[in-house]
Amino acid sequence: NAGVTQTPKFQVLKTGQSMTLQCAQDMNHNSMYWYRQDPGMGLRLIYYSASEGTTDKGEVPNGYNVSRLNKREFSLRLESAAPSQTSVYFCASITDPYGYTFGSGTRLTVV
Amino acid sequence: GQQVMQIPQYQHVQEGEDFTTYCNSSTTLSNIQWYKQRPGGHPVFLIQLVKSGEVKKQKRLTFQFGEAKKNSSLHITATQTTDVGTYFCSLAGGTSYGKLTFGQGTILTVHP
Numbered sequence: 200n201a202g203v204t205q206t207p208k209f210q211v212l213k214t215g216q217s218m219t220l221q222c223a224q225d226m227n228h229n230s231m232y233w234y235r236q237d238p239g240m241g242l243r244l245i246y247y248s249a250s251e252g253t254t255d256k257g258e259v260p261n262g263y264n265v266s267r268l269n270k271r272e273f274s275l276r277l278e279s280a281a282p283s284q285t286s287v288y289f290c291a292s293i294t295d296p297y298g299y300t301f302g303s304g305t306r307l308t309v310v
Numbered sequence: 311g312q313q314v315m316q317i318p319q320y321q322h323v324q325e326g327e328d329f330t331t332y333c334n335s336s337t338t339l340s341n342i343q344w345y346k347q348r349p350g351g352h353p354v355f356l357i358q359l360v361k362s363g364e365v366k367k368q369k370r371l372t373f374q375f376g377e378a379k380k381n382s383s384l385h386i387t388a389t390q391t392t393d394v395g396t397y398f399c400s401l402a403g404g405t406s407y408g409k410l411t412f413g414q415g416t417i418l419t420v421h422p
Contacts, residue, residue, distance in 0.1 A: 232409075239319075241398065242353070242412040257409070289352060298343050298355030299410070 201226055205290050205302035212280040212309045220275040220305050222290030228300075230293045231273040232257075233265060235286040236304075242289065248273055280309045314401050316413030324421050329386040331416035333399035341401075342382045343410065344373060348395045356384075389420045 203224045212218055224231065233245040234257075244257030248267040262284060264276045277284060285308050291299040315334045323329050333342065341360045345353040357366055359375035359382060366373045372385045386393055396417045400410040 234412075239414065241316075241414040242400075244409065244411075247409060298345070298358055299353070300355070301352040304352050 203290055203292055203300050203302035205288075205305055207305060208303065210305060210307050212277075212307065214281060214309060216280050217276065217278050218280065218307075219277075220288055220290070220307075221272070222274065222302060223272045224290075224292040224300070225271065226292060226294060226300065227270070228292035228294055229270070231267070232291045232293070232299070233263075233273070233275045234289045234291065235259065236289060237286050245275065245288075280307075282309045285309045314399060314411055314413045316399055316416055318416055319414065320417050320419075322419045322421065323389050325391060326388050329389050329393070329418055330383055331397050331399075331418075332381065332383050333413050334381045335401060337380070339379050339401050342375060343400045344382075344384055345398045345400065345412075346395050347398065347415070351395075353398060386418075389418070391420050391422055394418060394420050 206221045229250045232247040234242040235245055236242050243259050245259055245263050246254055246257055246265040248254045251267055251270045254265050254267055266274045288305045290302040293299050313336060317332050321329055341358055343358045344356040346356055347353045357373050359373055362379050363377045364375040370387045374383045382399055384397055396415040398415045399413045
């Protein structure tokens with residue numbers, strides 16, 4: 200099925216561990232995004248990639264890095280996880296003018 | 311960056327009652343989008359409004375864009391239990407299309 204696929208769906212990390220969240224879309228979209236969602240905070244943009252080969256910081260980039268591997272894939276890396284990074288992470292891509300298509304999310308807990 | 315205020319934060323209704331959520335910006339918007347997120351799910355795109363004063367309907371949902379393009383509303387007529395979830399507005403901003411700013415969302419609970 201066409202859409203945005205995120206892996207893993209759930210993850211528990213210890214403080215200081217690293218991990219990479221994977222995201223892939225098969226809709227041939229140019230732009231891809233990583234958001235985090237915390238209770239009462241809505242969705243906040245971490246990083247985005249307007250096109251293959253480019254990435255830019257969003258509202259809350261500290262503690263994260265991204266890689267736009269190709270047009271399909273956009274990964275988010277936590278180099279040294281902290282409890283403040285406990286959140287639900289959503290990857291999304293966009294098709295004008297129909298809005299974002301979101302992945303199903305990664306629920307990350309850092310202990 | 312652009313700021314968006316969404317109210318109310320929570321709304322509890324009895325099934326069959328109407329529901330409205332509002333989204334307000336201090337600046338003129340190029341467009342506004344609305345999303346719905348079911349509990350435990352991911353946001354799903356509902357609609358995009360572009361024109362001043364625009365009104366669009368999807369079955370029991372009515373979306374409006376203010377004449378000054380600084381506010382928007384989502385109205386649900388005769389709520390059903392399937393309407394439960396969080397409704398977000400989002401604003402396009404800056405020079406990079408697609409870089410959206412989301413409101414905090416309105417959490418709707420529908421009591422049967």
